[in-house]
Each structure stands twice: as structure tokens, then as C-alpha cells.
Amino acid sequence: KKIAILASGNGSNAEEIIKHFEGSTKGKVAVIASNKKDAYVLERAKNHDISFISFTRKEMDDGFLEKTFAELEIDLVVLAGFLLKVPDGLIQQYPERVINIHPALLPKFGGKGMYGMRVHESVKAKGEKETGITIHYVNEKYDDGRVIFQESVKVEETDTPEDIANKVHALEHKYFPKVIESLL
Numbered sequence: 001k002k003i004a005i006l007a008s009g010n011g012s013n014a015e016e017i018i019k020h021f022e023g024s025t026k027g028k029v030a031v032i033a034s035n036k037k038d039a040y041v042l043e044r045a046k047n048h049d050i051s052f053i054s055f056t057r058k059e060m061d062d063g064f065l066e067k068t069f070a071e072l073e074i075d076l077v078v079l080a081g082f083l084l085k086v087p088d089g090l091i092q093q094y095p096e097r098v099i100n101i102h103p104a105l106l107p108k109f110g111g112k113g114m115y116g117m118r119v120h121e122s123v124k125a126k127g128e129k130e131t132g133i134t135i136h137y138v139n140e141k142y143d144d145g146r147v148i149f150q151e152s153v154k155v156e157e158t159d160t161p162e163d164i165a166n167k168v169h170a171l172e173h174k175y176f177p178k179v180i181e182s183l184l
């Protein structure tokens with residue numbers, strides 16, 4: 001099965017997924033696509049000999065992803081730190097085959113504008129005793145599709161938002177590749 005990853009930034013999750021499927025018979029990462037042409041995730045793709053492409057917002061709105069993924073015969077689309085809303089056309093082309101990871105226990109701490117450190121700062125500010133990760137299907141709204149997998153981690157009173165971010169990232173790296181494999 002062929003996986004496409006959409007990412008806008010650092011790409012540590014993307015790299016874990018690439019590594020997980022290197023030498024796997026179940027699937028492989030066929031392409032990394034980014035809306036940022038200088039995103040570090042593209043360096044990571046290069047280092048692992050994975051094809052990568054960047055595109056503009058306008059190209060995306062004009063059907064770039066639908067066309068490119070169809071040509072590449074992509075089976076599963078994985079959002080790993082992708083900060084734009086994916087086009088409805090892509091969701092229709094890949095029903096239940098576009099997934100996202102969110103660094104909190106949805107429906108808490110989700111929605112438009114809730115990403116990156118803002119999530120962990122909000123978790124801290126609310127005095128939450130636990131947080132975690134959510135892997136879910138993507139629908140037409142932000143962070144709203146059916147949940148596939150969640151895992152939680154304790155938040156200590158002394159944890160800073162950075163500490164929380166580190167714990168959540170560790171969970172993401174541990175589980176995201178495995179959950180993807182289970183969906184293939």
C-alpha cells in the first residue's frame with residue numbers, strides 16, 4: 001500500500017513513519033508533500049530517499065493533491081503536522097483514508113488555531129491531569145472526524161508546556177506508525 005504524508009513543518013512524525021515502513025512489505029511512504037517549500041520535513045525525505053513535492057495554497061485549491069495522489073496511486077493520506085485544511089475533494093476521493101494526528105485528547109483542545117505549543121500551553125493553563133494523542137479520520141471540519149486511536153499520559157503539576165510537548169511527541173512517535181500499519 002502506498003502512503004502519502006502531508007506536513008508543513010519539522011516532520012519528526014513523518015520521519016518515524018518513513019523509518020517504520022523502510023523494508024516493510026505492508027506499505028511504504030511514496031511521497032512527502034508540503035505547502036512550505038523550505039519545511040524541514042522535506043530535508044528528512046531527501047535523507048531517506050523518499051520523493052517529495054511542495055505546492056502552493058492556490059495549487060492545492062485547484063486540485064493539485066487530488067491529481068497528484070491519483071497519479072501516484074496513493075492508498076492512504078496521512079496528515080502529520082499539516083496546517084492547512086485539506087480540500088473537500090481530497091476527502092471525497094479518499095473516504096476514510098485521510099487521517100490526522102492531534103497532540104491532545106480530542107474533543108478537548110482541538111479546532112481551528114489549536115496546534116503546536118498552543119495546545120500544550122492550554123493544557124497547562126487548565127490544570128489538566130492528563131493529556132495525550134488522538135489519531136482520527138479527517139472530515140470537512142478541523143479535528144472533528146471519527147477517532148481511530150487515543151493514548152493518554154499524565155501531566156505533573158511541575159510540567160512546563162515544553163515538558164508536556166515532549167511527552168506527547170514521544171507518544172506520537174511510538175504509536176502513529178503502528179496505527180497507520182493497522183489501517184493498511
Ligand code: GRF
Binds near residue numbers: 012013080101102103
Ligand atoms: C505533532 O505534534 C502533531 O500532533 C501535530 O503537529 C505536530 C507535528 O510535529 N499535528 P512534527 O512536525 O511531526 O515534529
